[in-house]
Each structure stands twice: as structure tokens, then as C-alpha cells.
Amino acid sequence: MKIIDGKKISKIIKEEIKNEVDKIIKNGGRAPHLAAVLVGSDGASLTYVGSKVRSCKEVGFKSTLIKLSEDITEKSLLAKIEELNNNDKIDGFIVQLPLPKHIDEDKILMAVNPNKDVDGFHPTNFGKMALNMETFISATPYGIIELLKRYKIETSGKNTVVIGRSNIVGRPISILMSRKENPGNSTVTLVHSRTNNLENFTKKADIIISALGVPDFIKSNMVKNGVVIIDVGITRVKDESHPKGYVIKGDVDFDSVKLKASYITPVPGGVGPMTIAMLLKNTLLSKSLKV
Amino acid sequence: MKIIDGKKISKIIKEEIKNEVDKIIKNGGRAPHLAAVLVGSDGASLTYVGSKVRSCKEVGFKSTLIKLSEDITEKSLLAKIEELNNNDKIDGFIVQLPLPKHIDEDKILMAVNPNKDVDGFHPTNFGKMALNMETFISATPYGIIELLKRYKIETSGKNTVVIGRSNIVGRPISILMSRKENPGNSTVTLVHSRTNNLENFTKKADIIISALGVPDFIKSNMVKNGVVIIDVGITRVKDESHPKGYVIKGDVDFDSVKLKASYITPVPGGVGPMTIAMLLKNTLLSKSLKV
Numbered sequence: 001m002k003i004i005d006g007k008k009i010s011k012i013i014k015e016e017i018k019n020e021v022d023k024i025i026k027n028g029g030r031a032p033h034l035a036a037v038l039v040g041s042d043g044a045s046l047t048y049v050g051s052k053v054r055s056c057k058e059v060g061f062k063s064t065l066i067k068l069s070e071d072i073t074e075k076s077l078l079a080k081i082e083e084l085n086n087n088d089k090i091d092g093f094i095v096q097l098p099l100p101k102h103i104d105e106d107k108i109l110m111a112v113n114p115n116k117d118v119d120g121f122h123p124t125n126f127g128k129m130a131l132n133m134e135t136f137i138s139a140t141p142y143g144i145i146e147l148l149k150r151y152k153i154e155t156s157g158k159n160t161v162v163i164g165r166s167n168i169v170g171r172p173i174s175i176l177m178s179r180k181e182n183p184g185n186s187t188v189t190l191v192h193s194r195t196n197n198l199e200n201f202t203k204k205a206d207i208i209i210s211a212l213g214v215p216d217f218i219k220s221n222m223v224k225n226g227v228v229i230i231d232v233g234i235t236r237v238k239d240e241s242h243p244k245g246y247v248i249k250g251d252v253d254f255d256s257v258k259l260k261a262s263y264i265t266p267v268p269g270g271v272g273p274m275t276i277a278m279l280l281k282n283t284l285l286s287k288s289l290k291v
Numbered sequence: 292m293k294i295i296d297g298k299k300i301s302k303i304i305k306e307e308i309k310n311e312v313d314k315i316i317k318n319g320g321r322a323p324h325l326a327a328v329l330v331g332s333d334g335a336s337l338t339y340v341g342s343k344v345r346s347c348k349e350v351g352f353k354s355t356l357i358k359l360s361e362d363i364t365e366k367s368l369l370a371k372i373e374e375l376n377n378n379d380k381i382d383g384f385i386v387q388l389p390l391p392k393h394i395d396e397d398k399i400l401m402a403v404n405p406n407k408d409v410d411g412f413h414p415t416n417f418g419k420m421a422l423n424m425e426t427f428i429s430a431t432p433y434g435i436i437e438l439l440k441r442y443k444i445e446t447s448g449k450n451t452v453v454i455g456r457s458n459i460v461g462r463p464i465s466i467l468m469s470r471k472e473n474p475g476n477s478t479v480t481l482v483h484s485r486t487n488n489l490e491n492f493t494k495k496a497d498i499i500i501s502a503l504g505v506p507d508f509i510k511s512n513m514v515k516n517g518v519v520i521i522d523v524g525i526t527r528v529k530d531e532s533h534p535k536g537y538v539i540k541g542d543v544d545f546d547s548v549k550l551k552a553s554y555i556t557p558v559p560g561g562v563g564p565m566t567i568a569m570l571l572k573n574t575l576l577s578k579s580l581k582v
Contacts, residue, residue, distance in 0.1 A: 123417075123418030123419040157486065157487050167422050179456075187485070191478050192476075194447055195448065196478070
């Protein structure tokens with residue numbers, strides 16, 4: 001059994017990005033510039049955005065954090081986005097989700113210029129991904145592909161089961177895994193809340209990618225020997241014995257499943273650390289597409 | 292066993308569309324207007340476009356056929372498309388594929404205004420479909436969904452196997468069948484050229500949607516009793532005993548598989564006739580979205 005070390009790989013990717021940035025600067029160019037829009041003061045969102053900004057600094061990117069009040073109108077937010085769309089000094093930007101309830105998230109995402117949509121959430125970028133055209137692939141599925149690539153895990157002709165059909169993980173990774181690409185070329189089954197006898201599918205899977213959000217959902221008896229496990233679940237579970245009062249749990253019962261797995265991502269330290277690295281990679285791509 | 296009669300259903304849909312058009316005219320509106328761009332004089336393309344134009348007449352649409360020379364430059368074709376994008380009198384248009392080799396198909400499809408892309412081929416529309424937003428769904432997958440709906444075939448929780456991962460049939464129908472919609476909510480496996488032991492998947496399928504293009508590929512021993520068969524394959528097979536010198540064959544060995552199927556589409560007369568009806572439906576939708 002091999003642990004897929006997302007922390008290590010994400011560090012390597014950041015170093016690679018830093019080298020690219022150094023080259024750009026050396027050649028007289030300007031550093032890539034990522035902006036993040038944060039509406040309100042949700043604790044988790046603040047943490048995420050904060051760590052994105054810190055990572056920009058690490059790799060030599062310029063970053064701009066735009067903090068907006070919780071009660072901003074949809075119209076004002078749209079105006080802000082238009083401003084970012086038109087600002088030539090910004091290569092890419094993200095709007096941190098979730099947004100307050102009075103704002104239509106779909107409308108906001110549609111307003112982002114697809115050429116600056118480094119989150120890959122705009123339908124145009126999603127469609128390009130599905131149609132195998134060059135585009136920004138959203139961070140979590142992109143991170144999974146990158147982990148499979150770096151660990152040289154064979155995916156062609158394998159039976160891959162993706163659990164969960166969300167727009168940001170399950171759906172896109174199910175498409176990516178079955179594209180005529182490497183990694184890819186898998187026979188993918190997408191299972192979800194309406195699936196009957198889910199374990200009939202997981203038991204036959206060579207690769208399981210779980211993005212369900214139910215702690216310890218996948219037990220040892222639901223998988224076969226040699227399975228590759230990519231655990232995207234991140235759930236806070238109360239644990240008074242811990243100083244923070246909680247622990248982070250994945251979808252997979254790690255301690256038992258690891259005994260059967262050939263490769264497995266830990267939670268935390270698996271897919272999680274990859275997402276920011278891939279966001280930075282998209283921003284670098286956006287910069288280079290413009291030059 | 293029930294035959295899924297695409298010819299009959301497409302007729303009903305056309306009548307429904309005609310009734311809508313009559314209402315629009317009665318209320319002082321103008322008829323929906325579909326334009327078709329045909330480059331060169333490929334025989335099959337001429338036939339397809341001709342029958343699209345005829346169908347427009349049947350339902351009371353205005354149609355415009357734009358015939359362009361085989362040796363038109365990419366630039367001139369792009370200019371033509373820009374003209375159609377800006378023509379307020381045209382609700383939707385299609386560019387008949389394939390295009391001559393000196394023209395970049397992707398570039399042409401990207402140039403079509405997504406709001407007029409009634410073929411649903413533009414990445415923006417493909418992405419919206421995948422993200423479950425309102426959009427133009429391309430004709431063949433849309434036609435399959437409509438057949439399942441009209442025959443009240445249960446898809447929720449069923450195991451659906453889609454054969455073939457093309458951008459115009461396999462990929463989109465695999466997504467549509469697993470969306471949180473009705474029809475939809477299926478557990479979908481997308482199998483393709485790299486799949487090992489394809490019959491392991493087809494044997495367990497409640498619903499098989501085949502878009503492979505290999506005549507008589509699916510035999511009776513590859514399916515289970517009660518299976519629902521949607522056959523998207525259309526291949527000309529030489530047959531000297533026929534006046535035309537060929538017969539049209541589907542992917543499914545109809546005569547043997549029908550004995551086990553609960554529902555089955557014939558070829559021809561199944562999915563085929565639905566495509567033009569759904570193209571007309573998209574054009575009507577485009578008109579109504581503009582009003």
C-alpha cells in the first residue's frame with residue numbers, strides 16, 4: 001500500500017510554478033496576478049481565501065483580496081466583476097463561494113469572463129473540458145488528475161467508480177476520467193444518491209473517487225483488493241479529545257480500507273492541498289495564454 | 292416487447308410545434324426562423340439539410356438555406372456566421388457538418404452565438420447542459436430523452452450503459468441520464484473503445500444506449516431479460532438484394548435482441564426521426580426566449 005501524498009506533490013507543483021514565475025520576471029515580464037473576491041465574513045471562507053493569498057506570495061504571484069460587505073447588492077457585485085474582467089493587470093480571479101442568499105450564484109458565475117475564470121466554474125469552461133478543448137479545469141478534479149499522473153497510476157481501461165455528482169467534483173472528474181487522455185480512458189460509472197446497491201459498483205472498482213461528504217462511508221468490505229482510493233470527502237467531526245474540538249474525516253474508513261488498497265489518499269493531506277496548487281497553475285496558464 | 296416508435300413520436304412533436312407557431316401568428320407574432328449553412332455539395336449533407344428545410348415548412352417555420360462553395364475561406368465563413376449572429380430575424384442556425392478540411396470546425400462552432408446555437412454544440416451550451424442550466428440540448432441526446440419521457444420508461448435508479456463517448460451522442464446522453472432530472476437519475480456507465488469486457492457491463496444494464504456505429508454489434512447474449520434498448524447506430528451496409536444497393540443497420544442485432552427487450556428502438560424509425568423534431572423544438576425555444 002502506498003500513500004498518495006498530496007502535501008508533498010502540491011509543494012513540488014508550487015516549486016515548479018515558482019520557477020516559471022522566476023523565468024517570466026527574468027525575461028522582463030510581470031508576475032501572474034490572481035484576485036479573490038470575498039463577500040461577507042464567513043470563517044471558513046476567510047480561511048480558504050487567506051491561504052490562497054498566502055500561496056500566491058509563496059510562488060511569486062501578485063494577489064489582490066477584495067473584501068466586500070455581506071449586504072452588497074447583486075448589482076454592485078456584478079459591477080465589481082465587470083471591473084475585474086476589464087482589468088488587464090489581472091490574469092484570473094475567483095469569487096469565493098458560498099455567496100449570501102440574496103445573490104444569485106449562477107448569475108455571478110456567468111458574469112465572470114471565461115478567460116479569467118481560473119476556478120473553471122463557467123459553463124463555457126466546463127463545456128470545453130467535457131469536449132476536450134484546452135481550458136481551465138476546476139481545482140479539485142484537476143488536482144486528482146495530477147495526483148494520478150505523478151504517481152503513474154494506470155487509468156486506461158480500468159473500472160473507475162465516482163461517488164457523488166456535484167458540479168465541482170463528481171461530475172467533472174467522471175468526465176475527465178473517461179476522456180481520451182492520459183490519465184483518462186477509464187470506464188467510468190457515476191454513482192449517486194439514487195443508485196441502488198452502491199456496493200455492487202464499488203466492489204468491482206479498480207479506482208474509487210469519493211466526493212460524498214459522509215465520514216467513514218466506505219468500509220473495507222465494499223472494496224476489492226488492490227483498489228486505488230481517492231478520497232475527496234472533508235467533514236468536520238466533533239471530537240472533544242482534540243484541542244480544536246473536532247477532527248477532519250474523509251469518506252473512507254482509512255484504517256481498514258488501507259489494508260486492501262494499492263494506493264490511497266489520506267484525509268487531510270491528500271486531495272485537499274492540491275486544490276490551491278491547481279488554482280495557481282490555472283492562473284499561470286491564463287497569464288501565458290495572454291502573452 | 293414494445294417498439295419505441297420514433298417516427299410516430301416525432302410526428303406528434305411536430306404537430307405540437309405547429310400548434311405553438313399557429314398561436315404565435317394568431318397573436319400577431321412572426322414565425323420562428325431557422326437558417327442552415329451548407330458548405331460544399333456532399334450528398335448526405337444535402338439530404339440532411341434538405342429534410343431540415345422541409346420540416347421547417349411542415350411546422351410553419353421560416354427557413355433560409357445558405358449554400359456556400361466548397362472552397363470558401365475560413366475567414367469568409369466566419370464573416371457569414373457573424374452576419375447570422377447579428378441578424379435579429381433569425382432565431383437559430385446550424386452549420387451542417389462535416390466541413391471541408393481546410394476549415395477548423397472547432398473555430399467555426401465557437402463563433403456561433405450560443406443564444407442561436409440550436410444544435411447545442413457550443414461549449415457554453417454543452418456546459419450549461421452538464422451543469423443542469425436551461426439551454427439547447429443537442430438533437431440526438433435530446434431526442435432520446437424525449438422518447439424515454441413519452442414512453443414513460445423509468446430511468447431513476449436504473450443501471451444505464453452508454454456505448455461510445457462521442458461529443459454529439461455518447462458523452463451528452465451519459466450526462467443527461469445521470470442528472471437529477473426525470474428522465475435521468477440513472478446510474479450511468481460510459482463504455483468505449485478502451486473498455487475491457489464490455490459485455491460485463493451490458494449484461495447488467497437495465498437500459499442500453501448504443502452509439503457505436505458498428506452494425507449488429509450487440510447480440511442477444513450480451514443483454515439481460517427486460518432490457519430497454521436505444522439504438523443510435525446508423526450504418527449503411529451493402530445489400531445487392533435491395534433496390535438502393537444497401538440497407539440501414541443499427542448497432543443492435545434487432546431480431547434476436549428484441550426477444551429479450553422490454554422496449555426497443557428500430558433502425559430506421561427509432562432515434563433518427565427524432566433529431567429534426569428536436570432541432571425544431573430548440574428553434575422554437577430560442578424564439579420564445581427572445582420575446
